[in-house]
Amino acid sequence: MSLRATLRVNPGSKFRFKNFDPGFHGHYESEQAAKAEQQHNLARISDLQRKLYGSRTRSLLIVLQGIDGAGKDGTCWHVISAMDPQGVSVHGFKQPTPEEADHDFLWRVHPHAPGRGQVSIFNRSHYEDVMVVRVHKLVPKSTWQQRFDFINEWERLLTQQNDTVVLKFFLAISKEEQLARFKERLVDPARQWKISASDYAERDLWDDYTVAYEDALNRCSTKESPWYVIPANNKWFRNLAVSKIIADTLEDMHLGLPAPTVDLAEIRRRYHAEVKAGAADNKRDKNSDKNSDKKRDKKRDTAAAKS
Ligand code: AMP
Numbered sequence: 001m002s003l004r005a006t007l008r009v010n011p012g013s014k015f016r017f018k019n020f021d022p023g024f025h026g027h028y029e030s031e032q033a034a035k036a037e038q039q040h041n042l043a044r045i046s047d048l049q050r051k052l053y054g055s056r057t058r059s060l061l062i063v064l065q066g067i068d069g070a071g072k073d074g075t076c077w078h079v080i081s082a083m084d085p086q087g088v089s090v091h092g093f094k095q096p097t098p099e100e101a102d103h104d105f106l107w108r109v110h111p112h113a114p115g116r117g118q119v120s121i122f123n124r125s126h127y128e129d130v131m132v133v134r135v136h137k138l139v140p141k142s143t144w145q146q147r148f149d150f151i152n153e154w155e156r157l158l159t160q161q162n163d164t165v166v167l168k169f170f171l172a173i174s175k176e177e178q179l180a181r182f183k184e185r186l187v188d189p190a191r192q193w194k195i196s197a198s199d200y201a202e203r204d205l206w207d208d209y210t211v212a213y214e215d216a217l218n219r220c221s222t223k224e225s226p227w228y229v230i231p232a233n234n235k236w237f238r239n240l241a242v243s244k245i246i247a248d249t250l251e252d253m254h255l256g257l258p259a260p261t262v263d264l265a266e267i268r269r270r271y272h273a274e275v276k277a278g279a280a281d282n283k284r285d286k287n288s289d290k291n292s293d294k295k296r297d298k299k300r301d302t303a304a305a306k307s
Pocket residue numbers: 068093094095096124128129132133196198
């Protein structure tokens with residue numbers, strides 16, 4: 001079975017983290033063994049994203065979710081490294097501002113949905129409004145419960161009326177791996193800025209988050225926009241799996257470069273005329289250089305004969 005099929009939450013299935021191994025790395029023995037394939041995935045993304053940008057008919061929305069330390073920032077960085085910056089933007093969603101909180105929960109995400117030709121990456125997303133708000137009881141149950149349907153409808157709107165593909169990745173790490181990453185942040189001065197005061201308080205709510213994640217994955221994995229749960233304990237495998245699924249998805253979009261808008265035969269004729277004119281100019285310049293060289297030599301010979 002392909003990686004894409006293995007990691008997809010099939011609509012109607014019941015995904016459970018207790019049956020999931022975040023340390024899974026397929027048939028790849030090591031980062032080194034996966035390196036060549038990973039380079040190939042990134043090259044495919046580069047090529048296909050250029051076609052997406054050039055053809056301006058479709059768009060791609062990539063949603064990244066995962067608990068603190070799961071690697072959302074690192075995944076963004078990695079995936080974007082393969083893309084033409086003109087055609088991609090990243091949007092992070094944090095605690096709502098007072099203005100955002102005064103609106104419906106999709107208000108702040110909708111302006112960042114990708115336009116034709118574009119890729120948008122959501123680092124956290126509208127799914128926070130059925131995850132963190134549920135765990136912290138920020139809105140009544142009746143409110144977040146309704147949101148699964150609103151989310152499915154909103155994603156269907158993008159898919160059906162704007163030719164957008166919505167690709168959703170949940171980066172899954174184990175509780176032990178999260179602690180190891182918190183340690184990295186503590187001991188490495190270059191990472192200390194990433195430490196949040198809430199990291200440990202949120203970690204205490206691991207089980208509540210697990211229930212909220214499972215519900216969102218099961219309720220919002222649709223045929224058109226399924227969730228992929230990515231085993232993310234190994235950063236190299238996480239990058240490999242995400243890149244491969246993005247490349248495969250772009251390939252399935254059958255993107256072609258747009259046809260030229262000009263008459264190529266006419267442009268070709270003009271090009272050759274320019275080349276010909278350039279060659280004639282060069283010849284003339286050379287001849288006139290030769291003539292002035294001759295004149296100079298003659299002058300010098302005459303002067304020498306006189307002296
Ligand atoms: P980070 O991504 O580490 O910068 O943290 C952003 C924080 O904002 C996380 O703790 C999120 O859970 C929180 N956050 C994002 N969206 C929402 C939301 N709609 N309501 C409440 N908290 C949110």
